[in-house]
Amino acid sequence: MNIPENITDFLYWVKERTELFWSINPKTSSNVFVCADWAYGAKWIGLSEAEIDEIEKKYSIKFIFEHREFLRILHTIDRKERFEYTETFEEDSEIIVEESPFFYNWLRDEKEITEIEKWAYDSIYQDIVGVNRVWLKSWGKRPKSEIK
Incomplete structure (x- = not known):
């Protein structure tokens, strides 16, 4: 496995491998290491140069080249991480489901x-x-x- 040294090639390498990992159904896979159910089928959403420029203006920040490349290729994924829990340990306790960004979506x-x-x-x-x-x-x- 050769990991690319060029930042852009590396980010596309990460994208390809993570999307491949997320494409394997964790409920039917015989693999020991599988993605969480909520991540099954996830895809990366990149930003355009214009969107990155607008974000810089909106938040009064300036991204370095490497961060701009990250946002262009691996900005966020098309779903949020899901957490399920109960407030008590009672058997009939209501299950609470919350969602949280896996990566913040600068547009939303x-x-x-x-x-x-x-x-x-x-x-x-x-x-x-x-x-x-x-x-x-x-x-x-x-x-x-x-x-x-």
């Missing part, structure tokens, strides 16, 4: 993406102004004010 998961961006910002901010007082020399001179 605005709430989740905004929440994770806020969490990342708040975490870094607290490291800078909180008890840790983190400030790297590579960031330049530390500002006198700590305005959020």
Whole structure:
């Protein structure tokens, strides 16, 4: 098995192999290692260059080349991961089903993406102004004010 060194070829290599793995029915396969039922038949959904440009504008971010390639080829999959659980251990307890993005969909998961961006910002901010007082020399001179 030769793993491609070129990033674009590597991402297509990942796409081909994961989609092949997801194409095998876990209920009828004799393989020891199979995909979860919810992932059976999943396909990757890539983004166009224009969609990536719009996402950068919308979220005021800039993706490096490798991340743009990832989004173009392996942005997200065409379904969400399913979780089933019960709130209690009672035998007749209702089964609760929840879905969560396997990979965030930049075109549809605005709430989740905004929440994770806020969490990342708040975490870094607290490291800078909180008890840790983190400030790297590579960031330049530390500002006198700590305005959020």
